[in-house]
Amino acid sequence: MMSLDLHGYGWMLWQGLERTIMVGLAAMGLAVAFGLLGAWGKFSRYRAARWFAGLYTTVVRGVPELILILLVYYGVPTLVQDLAAGAGHDLRIDLNPFVAGVITIGLIYGAFATEVFRGAFLAIPRGQIEAARAFGMGHVLVVRRVVLPQMWRFALPGLGNVWMVLIKATALISLIQLDELMRSADIAARATRLPFTFFFAASLLYLGITVVSMLVQGRIEAWADRGSRQG
Amino acid sequence: MTGDENQPVAALRVSDLYKRFGALDVLRGVSLSAHERDVVAIMGASGSGKSTLLRCINLLDIPDAGEIRVGGELICMTFDRRGQRGPADRRQVDRVRTRLGMVFQRFNLWSHLTVLQNIIEAPIHVLGIPRRQAIAHAEHLLHKVGLHDKRDTFPAHLSGGQEQRAAIARALAMEPEVMLLDEPTSALDPELVGEVLKVIDALAEEGRTMLIVTHEIGFARAVSSRTIFLHEGTIAEEGPSWQVLDHPRSDRLKRFLSNSSGGDRARSRLIGGDDKR
Ligand SMILES: Nc1ncnc2c1ncn2[C@@H]1O[C@H](COP(=O)(O)OP(=O)(O)O)[C@@H](O)[C@H]1O
Ligand SMILES: [Mg+2]
Numbered sequence A: 001m002m003s004l005d006l007h008g009y010g011w012m013l014w015q016g017l018e019r020t021i022m023v024g025l026a027a028m029g030l031a032v033a034f035g036l037l038g039a040w041g042k043f044s045r046y047r048a049a050r051w052f053a054g055l056y057t058t059v060v061r062g063v064p065e066l067i068l069i070l071l072v073y074y075g076v077p078t079l080v081q082d083l084a085a086g087a088g089h090d091l092r093i094d095l096n097p098f099v100a101g102v103i104t105i106g107l108i109y110g111a112f113a114t115e116v117f118r119g120a121f122l123a124i125p126r127g128q129i130e131a132a133r134a135f136g137m138g139h140v141l142v143v144r145r146v147v148l149p150q151m152w153r154f155a156l157p158g159l160g161n162v163w164m165v166l167i168k169a170t171a172l173i174s175l176i177q178l179d180e181l182m183r184s185a186d187i188a189a190r191a192t193r194l195p196f197t198f199f200f201a202a203s204l205l206y207l208g209i210t211v212v213s214m215l216v217q218g219r220i221e222a223w224a225d226r227g228s229r230q231g
Numbered sequence B: 001m002t003g004d005e006n007q008p009v010a011a012l013r014v015s016d017l018y019k020r021f022g023a024l025d026v027l028r029g030v031s032l033s034a035h036e037r038d039v040v041a042i043m044g045a046s047g048s049g050k051s052t053l054l055r056c057i058n059l060l061d062i063p064d065a066g067e068i069r070v071g072g073e074l075i076c077m078t079f080d081r082r083g084q085r086g087p088a089d090r091r092q093v094d095r096v097r098t099r100l101g102m103v104f105q106r107f108n109l110w111s112h113l114t115v116l117q118n119i120i121e122a123p124i125h126v127l128g129i130p131r132r133q134a135i136a137h138a139e140h141l142l143h144k145v146g147l148h149d150k151r152d153t154f155p156a157h158l159s160g161g162q163e164q165r166a167a168i169a170r171a172l173a174m175e176p177e178v179m180l181l182d183e184p185t186s187a188l189d190p191e192l193v194g195e196v197l198k199v200i201d202a203l204a205e206e207g208r209t210m211l212i213v214t215h216e217i218g219f220a221r222a223v224s225s226r227t228i229f230l231h232e233g234t235i236a237e238e239g240p241s242w243q244v245l246d247h248p249r250s251d252r253l254k255r256f257l258s259n260s261s262g263g264d265r266a267r268s269r270l271i272g273g274d275d276k277r
Helices: A010-043 A047-062 A065-086 A097-123 A126-134 A139-176 A181-192 A195-227 B050-057 B090-098 B115-125 B131-144 B160-172 B190-205 B217-223 B241-246 B251-260 B263-271
Strands: B012-021 B024-034 B039-044 B065-070 B077-079 B085-087 B100-103 B178-182 B209-213 B226-231 B234-240
Touching (some): A010 A047, A047 A097, A065 A139, A139 A181, A139 A195, A139 B115, B012 B050, B024 B050, B024 B065, B024 B209, B024 B234, B039 B050, B039 B217, B039 B251, B050 B065, B050 B209, B090 B100, B115 B131, B131 B160, B160 B190, B190 B209, B234 B251
Parallel strands (some): B039 B226, B100 B178
Antiparallel strands (some): B226 B234
């Protein structure tokens, strides 16, 4: 194991890592929720839902993440304040950077998760859904007992991918002053004038998250695949 | 319906069923009924509408016109705002479906569940039967179809014949009033056909009411009381199986029967025409 002299900033990096993971997990949870909602929208029999889901994935995937983050953090409070002022209310809104970050990242990667879930749904053999209906399962039961359990299996590889890109994207939140890993490394690098040391250490930590994630993902996929021919 | 008290209510009665897909008239006025303990064989060339008929009976396809009664209960249909025909009450359809045990050509077992889990799934979650009781019943059925040693196996690890027997057990677990079997052996390798036919034969023996779409003429003759020959969406010939199969009246049925003896299954598999479900 090589040793890096972190000049007493090790603890700060560690806290940044913790915060990055927290933002990542929270955003991932949100992304999965948005993804399920988005996929539901795409297959909905209501035209409005389909239209909205299409708009969501197009806009979110088409606009740079950085802009979306700044838009949510600075833009939304201003907009709300202006609207409130227009209605004669004096309102001050300060969005907590953690919340703003989680919402934005969750929203962005929810669009990617939507596509993952959409593909996973299409991968479910139609006959199995039909069998469920033929046995008298109503809409909710079919989704709960047949669609979701199977969708997870098909969605896992794609979700793993979303997670890995998402965790890297959390670095963008450093721009809205949240002391996650990236910003902690940046602060330490400026203070010590050792940019290589700290950005290198940060890369190792990001890489570490990825490696651990891959191991966990492998385990989960093996478990989820237990019913398939290869399993 | 109260007319003749001595006449038992048919387990299944279908009257004047019509179904069209786009420009294609698949069913053009099909009527049939099955009384308790009847085994009705449905024959017909690939594409003649056999699967569509079965699927219309449990509303997997919505018939454009016609009535379906299960044990005397009429499935109520209505038209939505856009003039689309559909069931008036989804819950009635779900309820009726639990009384019709469907066996698919392609088995359609739930691949994320083991054989036992497949069998207890609908009894527990649809019928609300206590788990312990559902399992006991499933074990009994597994013995019956000769699959007890496979109870904890996932479908992907079964042979086609085993899958289909598991699918039959899954249907039986609902204690259906009528079984609908859509070419239960057509997707199987020839050497696996026998084990499945034997199970179905045993069901006929114990007096199950069944509609079986099949190309196995010998099997139909042995098991079914009546045979229906579908041609281009209408019933071209029907009657007692011995009569229809051994003394066909129309040339079409004669041709069909002579083509079917042996070669038909292999051919329909090669063409892959109606193998999609
Ligand atoms: N969902 C569908 N959409 C369009 N055409 C269909 C559909 N289902 C069946 N068909 C057509 O209806 C005809 C009858 O099909 P099917 O009932 O499966 O015949 P069989 O089971 O007798 O071979 C075929 O020509 C088939 O292509
Ligand atoms: Mg068919």
